[in-house]
Amino acid sequence: MMAQFMEETENVKMDVHGIVHNRKIINLKRSRIVADSDGDYFLCDDGIRISNSKLNDDYCDCDDGSDEPDTEACSGISYFECHVRFKKFKIPSGWVNDGICDCCDGSDERDAKSKDLIHLSLTVQKKMNHFLSPCPNTCPK
Template sequence: MGKTSCLPSLICFLILFFIPSSTSSSFVRGVHPLDYKYFDSKVIKCKDGSNSFTKDRFNDDFCDCVDGTDEPGTSACPRGKFYCRNLGSRPHFLFSSRVNDHICDCCDGSDEFDGVTYCPNTCIMGGNIEYKTEIHQASNIILKKESKSYGRFDMIHNIKDLKVLTLLQLITLLLGALYLFYRRAKSKKCRNHL
Protein backbone atom coordinates (compact mmCIF):
# COMPACT_ATOMS: atom_id res chain seq x y z
CA MET A 1 0.00 0.00 0.00
CA GLY A 2 2.85 2.42 0.82
CA LYS A 3 4.54 2.07 -2.58
CA THR A 4 1.42 2.76 -4.61
CA SER A 5 0.45 5.86 -2.59
CA CYS A 6 3.95 7.32 -3.16
CA LEU A 7 3.61 7.19 -6.94
CA PRO A 8 1.36 10.27 -7.33
CA SER A 9 3.68 12.23 -5.02
CA LEU A 10 6.70 11.18 -7.06
CA ILE A 11 5.00 12.22 -10.30
CA CYS A 12 4.07 15.63 -8.84
CA PHE A 13 7.62 16.12 -7.57
CA LEU A 14 9.14 15.30 -10.97
CA ILE A 15 6.75 17.60 -12.80
CA LEU A 16 7.31 20.50 -10.38
CA PHE A 17 11.07 19.98 -10.31
CA PHE A 18 11.83 19.64 -14.02
CA ILE A 19 9.22 21.68 -15.90
CA PRO A 20 10.05 25.08 -14.36
CA SER A 21 13.75 24.57 -15.07
CA SER A 22 13.04 24.05 -18.75
CA THR A 23 11.10 27.30 -18.98
CA SER A 24 13.32 29.34 -16.67
CA SER A 25 14.61 31.67 -19.38
CA SER A 26 12.52 34.82 -19.38
CA PHE A 27 11.04 34.44 -22.86
CA VAL A 28 10.03 37.71 -24.45
CA ARG A 29 8.18 37.42 -27.78
CA GLY A 30 10.24 38.60 -30.73
CA VAL A 31 13.44 39.27 -28.74
CA HIS A 32 16.79 37.55 -29.19
CA PRO A 33 17.90 35.76 -25.96
CA LEU A 34 21.00 37.95 -25.72
CA ASP A 35 18.69 40.97 -25.40
CA TYR A 36 16.44 39.61 -22.60
CA LYS A 37 18.36 41.51 -19.92
CA TYR A 38 18.01 44.75 -21.89
CA PHE A 39 14.24 44.56 -21.44
CA ASP A 40 14.40 43.52 -17.77
CA SER A 41 14.03 46.92 -16.11
CA LYS A 42 11.10 49.19 -15.27
CA VAL A 43 12.13 51.94 -17.70
CA ILE A 44 13.70 50.85 -20.99
CA LYS A 45 15.53 53.13 -23.42
CA CYS A 46 14.99 52.86 -27.14
CA LYS A 47 18.15 51.45 -28.70
CA ASP A 48 18.49 54.49 -30.96
CA GLY A 49 18.25 56.81 -27.91
CA SER A 50 15.17 58.60 -29.27
CA ASN A 51 12.87 57.83 -26.33
CA SER A 52 12.25 55.57 -23.35
CA PHE A 53 9.25 53.56 -22.25
CA THR A 54 8.00 51.64 -19.24
CA LYS A 55 7.89 47.85 -19.19
CA ASP A 56 4.09 47.80 -19.41
CA ARG A 57 4.33 49.56 -22.83
CA PHE A 58 6.55 46.80 -24.25
CA ASN A 59 4.79 44.86 -27.06
CA ASP A 60 1.57 46.82 -26.43
CA ASP A 61 0.93 47.29 -30.18
CA PHE A 62 1.81 51.01 -30.07
CA CYS A 63 5.13 52.24 -31.45
CA ASP A 64 6.99 54.35 -28.84
CA CYS A 65 10.47 54.02 -30.40
CA VAL A 66 11.36 55.13 -33.93
CA ASP A 67 13.60 52.07 -34.34
CA GLY A 68 10.91 49.65 -33.06
CA THR A 69 12.77 48.62 -29.89
CA ASP A 70 9.53 48.53 -27.89
CA GLU A 71 7.52 46.44 -30.39
CA PRO A 72 9.52 43.41 -31.60
CA GLY A 73 6.56 41.10 -30.98
CA THR A 74 3.95 43.16 -32.84
CA SER A 75 3.65 44.80 -36.25
CA ALA A 76 3.20 48.32 -34.80
CA CYS A 77 6.62 49.70 -35.77
CA PRO A 78 7.74 49.69 -39.42
CA ARG A 79 11.43 49.44 -38.44
CA GLY A 80 10.96 46.72 -35.81
CA LYS A 81 12.58 43.30 -36.06
CA PHE A 82 11.07 40.04 -34.82
CA TYR A 83 13.33 37.18 -33.71
CA CYS A 84 12.26 33.68 -34.76
CA ARG A 85 13.74 31.27 -32.23
CA ASN A 86 13.03 28.22 -34.43
CA LEU A 87 14.13 25.53 -31.98
CA GLY A 88 15.39 22.59 -34.05
CA SER A 89 16.19 24.74 -37.07
CA ARG A 90 18.05 27.95 -37.88
CA PRO A 91 16.92 31.06 -35.95
CA HIS A 92 16.59 34.34 -37.83
CA PHE A 93 15.18 37.87 -37.77
CA LEU A 94 12.35 39.19 -39.90
CA PHE A 95 10.67 42.57 -40.16
CA SER A 96 8.04 42.89 -37.47
CA SER A 97 5.58 44.01 -40.14
CA ARG A 98 5.42 40.30 -41.01
CA VAL A 99 4.08 39.45 -37.53
CA ASN A 100 0.46 38.24 -37.67
CA ASP A 101 0.28 38.83 -41.44
CA HIS A 102 -1.32 35.38 -41.98
CA ILE A 103 1.88 33.95 -43.49
CA CYS A 104 4.03 31.53 -41.48
CA ASP A 105 7.51 33.05 -41.70
CA CYS A 106 9.06 31.35 -38.64
CA CYS A 107 9.21 27.56 -38.81
CA ASP A 108 8.08 27.43 -35.16
CA GLY A 109 5.03 29.58 -36.01
CA SER A 110 5.91 32.18 -33.37
CA ASP A 111 5.24 35.10 -35.76
CA GLU A 112 1.55 34.11 -36.09
CA PHE A 113 0.26 34.06 -32.51
CA ASP A 114 -3.04 35.94 -32.88
CA GLY A 115 -4.96 32.70 -33.46
CA VAL A 116 -6.19 33.60 -36.95
CA THR A 117 -3.55 31.59 -38.84
CA TYR A 118 -2.45 28.13 -37.75
CA CYS A 119 1.26 27.54 -38.29
CA PRO A 120 2.46 24.01 -37.56
CA ASN A 121 5.93 23.74 -36.10
CA THR A 122 8.04 22.54 -39.03
CA CYS A 123 11.43 23.26 -37.45
CA ILE A 124 12.20 19.64 -36.58
CA MET A 125 11.14 18.55 -40.08
CA GLY A 126 13.84 20.63 -41.75
CA GLY A 127 12.98 24.29 -41.38
CA ASN A 128 10.83 27.00 -42.77
CA ILE A 129 8.17 26.59 -45.37
CA GLU A 130 9.48 29.01 -47.96
CA TYR A 131 7.11 31.47 -49.56
CA LYS A 132 8.26 32.53 -53.01
CA THR A 133 7.37 36.20 -53.01
CA GLU A 134 9.75 39.02 -53.86
CA ILE A 135 8.95 40.98 -50.69
CA HIS A 136 9.76 38.08 -48.36
CA GLN A 137 12.93 37.14 -50.26
CA ALA A 138 14.23 40.73 -50.24
CA SER A 139 13.63 41.21 -46.52
CA ASN A 140 15.30 37.88 -45.72
CA ILE A 141 18.43 38.98 -47.60
CA ILE A 142 18.60 42.24 -45.63
CA LEU A 143 17.94 40.61 -42.25
CA LYS A 144 20.29 37.67 -42.84
CA LYS A 145 23.25 40.06 -42.57
CA GLU A 146 22.09 41.19 -39.13
CA SER A 147 21.41 37.70 -37.77
CA LYS A 148 24.88 36.29 -38.60
CA SER A 149 26.37 37.92 -35.51
CA TYR A 150 24.13 35.78 -33.28
CA GLY A 151 24.97 32.46 -35.03
CA ARG A 152 27.34 30.91 -32.47
CA PHE A 153 25.10 31.80 -29.52
CA ASP A 154 22.05 30.37 -31.29
CA MET A 155 23.80 27.06 -31.94
CA ILE A 156 24.76 26.74 -28.26
CA HIS A 157 21.26 27.84 -27.19
CA ASN A 158 19.62 25.29 -29.52
CA ILE A 159 21.82 22.49 -28.17
CA LYS A 160 20.79 23.40 -24.61
CA ASP A 161 17.12 23.45 -25.61
CA LEU A 162 17.45 20.07 -27.31
CA LYS A 163 18.99 18.67 -24.13
CA VAL A 164 16.03 19.97 -22.13
CA LEU A 165 13.59 18.43 -24.63
CA THR A 166 15.43 15.11 -24.44
CA LEU A 167 15.33 15.24 -20.65
CA LEU A 168 11.59 15.95 -20.71
CA GLN A 169 11.03 13.03 -23.09
CA LEU A 170 13.00 10.73 -20.79
CA ILE A 171 10.97 11.91 -17.81
CA THR A 172 7.76 11.28 -19.75
CA LEU A 173 8.93 7.76 -20.59
CA LEU A 174 9.88 7.16 -16.97
CA LEU A 175 6.51 8.41 -15.75
CA GLY A 176 4.77 6.19 -18.31
CA ALA A 177 6.76 3.17 -17.14
CA LEU A 178 5.99 3.98 -13.50
CA TYR A 179 2.31 4.31 -14.32
CA LEU A 180 2.27 0.94 -16.10
CA PHE A 181 4.11 -0.63 -13.17
CA TYR A 182 1.57 0.91 -10.79
CA ARG A 183 -1.37 -0.39 -12.84
CA ARG A 184 0.15 -3.88 -13.06
CA ALA A 185 0.78 -4.00 -9.30
CA LYS A 186 -2.75 -2.80 -8.63
CA SER A 187 -4.28 -5.42 -10.93
CA LYS A 188 -2.18 -8.17 -9.32
CA LYS A 189 -3.36 -7.01 -5.91
CA CYS A 190 -7.00 -7.17 -7.10
CA ARG A 191 -6.48 -10.69 -8.50
CA ASN A 192 -4.92 -11.86 -5.22
CA HIS A 193 -7.94 -10.62 -3.26
CA LEU A 194 -10.32 -12.69 -5.43
Protein backbone atom coordinates (compact mmCIF):
# COMPACT_ATOMS: atom_id res chain seq x y z
CA MET A 1 0.00 0.00 0.00
CA MET A 2 1.45 3.33 -1.00
CA ALA A 3 0.09 6.60 0.35
CA GLN A 4 0.75 9.61 -1.79
CA PHE A 5 0.34 13.24 -0.84
CA MET A 6 -0.91 15.50 -3.61
CA GLU A 7 -0.26 19.18 -3.97
CA GLU A 8 -2.95 21.35 -5.51
CA THR A 9 -3.87 20.05 -8.95
CA GLU A 10 -6.67 20.53 -11.42
CA ASN A 11 -8.34 17.19 -12.11
CA VAL A 12 -5.14 15.16 -12.48
CA LYS A 13 -3.08 12.92 -10.26
CA MET A 14 0.31 11.44 -11.00
CA ASP A 15 0.81 8.05 -9.39
CA VAL A 16 4.06 6.62 -8.03
CA HIS A 17 4.95 5.32 -11.50
CA GLY A 18 4.62 8.73 -13.14
CA ILE A 19 1.32 7.87 -14.83
CA VAL A 20 -1.21 10.69 -14.94
CA HIS A 21 -4.82 9.80 -14.15
CA ASN A 22 -7.89 12.01 -14.56
CA ARG A 23 -9.68 12.47 -11.27
CA LYS A 24 -12.74 14.21 -9.94
CA ILE A 25 -10.43 15.51 -7.21
CA ILE A 26 -9.86 19.26 -7.32
CA ASN A 27 -7.41 21.05 -5.05
CA LEU A 28 -7.11 18.33 -2.42
CA LYS A 29 -4.04 19.74 -0.78
CA ARG A 30 -2.13 17.20 1.32
CA SER A 31 -4.86 14.60 0.90
CA ARG A 32 -4.25 10.91 1.13
CA ILE A 33 -4.84 8.97 -2.06
CA VAL A 34 -3.94 5.33 -1.55
CA ALA A 35 -3.43 2.64 -4.18
CA ASP A 36 -3.37 -1.06 -3.35
CA SER A 37 -4.75 -4.34 -4.70
CA ASP A 38 -8.30 -3.07 -4.01
CA GLY A 39 -7.74 -0.05 -6.28
CA ASP A 40 -7.40 3.63 -5.47
CA TYR A 41 -9.23 5.16 -2.55
CA PHE A 42 -9.07 8.16 -0.25
CA LEU A 43 -7.91 7.74 3.33
CA CYS A 44 -9.81 10.06 5.68
CA ASP A 45 -7.80 11.79 8.40
CA ASP A 46 -9.39 9.39 10.89
CA GLY A 47 -8.26 6.30 8.91
CA ILE A 48 -11.56 5.45 7.19
CA ARG A 49 -11.32 4.46 3.49
CA ILE A 50 -13.76 5.91 0.97
CA SER A 51 -14.05 5.73 -2.81
CA ASN A 52 -12.38 8.56 -4.73
CA SER A 53 -15.77 9.25 -6.33
CA LYS A 54 -17.02 10.49 -2.93
CA LEU A 55 -14.51 13.35 -2.77
CA ASN A 56 -15.90 16.89 -3.01
CA ASP A 57 -19.42 15.54 -3.62
CA ASP A 58 -21.09 17.89 -1.09
CA TYR A 59 -21.57 15.08 1.46
CA CYS A 60 -19.39 14.42 4.53
CA ASP A 61 -18.34 10.80 4.12
CA CYS A 62 -15.41 11.17 6.53
CA ASP A 63 -16.37 11.91 10.15
CA ASP A 64 -13.68 14.58 10.19
CA GLY A 65 -14.82 16.23 6.93
CA SER A 66 -11.45 15.68 5.24
CA ASP A 67 -13.15 14.45 2.04
CA GLU A 68 -14.78 17.85 1.39
CA PRO A 69 -12.00 20.47 1.38
CA ASP A 70 -13.43 22.32 -1.63
CA THR A 71 -17.09 22.37 -0.54
CA GLU A 72 -19.01 23.82 2.39
CA ALA A 73 -20.62 20.44 3.16
CA CYS A 74 -18.63 19.84 6.33
CA SER A 75 -18.30 23.41 7.55
CA GLY A 76 -20.35 22.60 10.66
CA ILE A 77 -17.71 20.20 12.00
CA SER A 78 -15.98 21.68 15.01
CA TYR A 79 -12.50 20.89 16.21
CA PHE A 80 -10.57 20.69 19.46
CA GLU A 81 -7.04 22.12 19.58
CA CYS A 82 -4.23 20.04 21.05
CA HIS A 83 -1.15 21.96 22.15
CA VAL A 84 2.34 20.46 21.89
CA ARG A 85 4.98 22.89 23.03
CA PHE A 86 4.51 25.91 20.78
CA LYS A 87 2.49 24.09 18.12
CA LYS A 88 -1.22 23.41 17.83
CA PHE A 89 -3.06 20.75 15.89
CA LYS A 90 -6.75 20.04 15.53
CA ILE A 91 -8.74 16.88 16.12
CA PRO A 92 -12.46 16.44 15.36
CA SER A 93 -14.63 17.40 18.32
CA GLY A 94 -16.14 13.90 18.23
CA TRP A 95 -12.81 12.56 19.47
CA VAL A 96 -13.04 14.56 22.72
CA ASN A 97 -13.92 12.53 25.84
CA ASP A 98 -14.17 9.29 23.84
CA GLY A 99 -11.72 7.48 26.12
CA ILE A 100 -8.84 7.51 23.61
CA CYS A 101 -5.96 9.90 24.18
CA ASP A 102 -5.47 11.83 20.94
CA CYS A 103 -3.55 14.80 22.40
CA CYS A 104 -0.20 13.84 23.89
CA ASP A 105 -1.01 15.74 27.09
CA GLY A 106 -4.43 14.09 27.44
CA SER A 107 -6.25 17.42 27.25
CA ASP A 108 -8.90 15.90 24.97
CA GLU A 109 -9.90 13.43 27.70
CA ARG A 110 -10.16 15.65 30.79
CA ASP A 111 -13.83 14.79 31.36
CA ALA A 112 -13.88 11.17 30.15
CA LYS A 113 -15.61 8.69 32.43
CA SER A 114 -12.85 6.12 32.95
CA LYS A 115 -15.13 3.69 34.80
CA ASP A 116 -17.07 3.07 31.57
CA LEU A 117 -13.96 2.41 29.50
CA ILE A 118 -11.83 -0.65 28.81
CA HIS A 119 -8.86 -0.86 31.14
CA LEU A 120 -5.51 -1.96 29.71
CA SER A 121 -2.21 -1.93 31.53
CA LEU A 122 0.11 0.97 30.75
CA THR A 123 2.61 -1.57 29.37
CA VAL A 124 0.07 -2.81 26.80
CA GLN A 125 -0.90 0.76 25.90
CA LYS A 126 2.78 1.66 25.35
CA LYS A 127 3.25 -1.36 23.07
CA MET A 128 0.20 -0.31 21.03
CA ASN A 129 1.33 3.34 21.11
CA HIS A 130 -2.30 4.25 21.87
CA PHE A 131 -3.38 5.39 25.30
CA LEU A 132 -6.75 5.27 27.03
CA SER A 133 -8.17 7.63 29.63
CA PRO A 134 -6.85 8.60 32.14
CA CYS A 135 -4.12 9.79 29.80
CA PRO A 136 -0.43 9.84 30.63
CA ASN A 137 1.50 12.86 29.36
CA THR A 138 3.45 11.53 26.36
CA CYS A 139 4.42 14.92 24.91
CA PRO A 140 8.08 15.36 23.94
CA LYS A 141 10.03 17.25 26.57
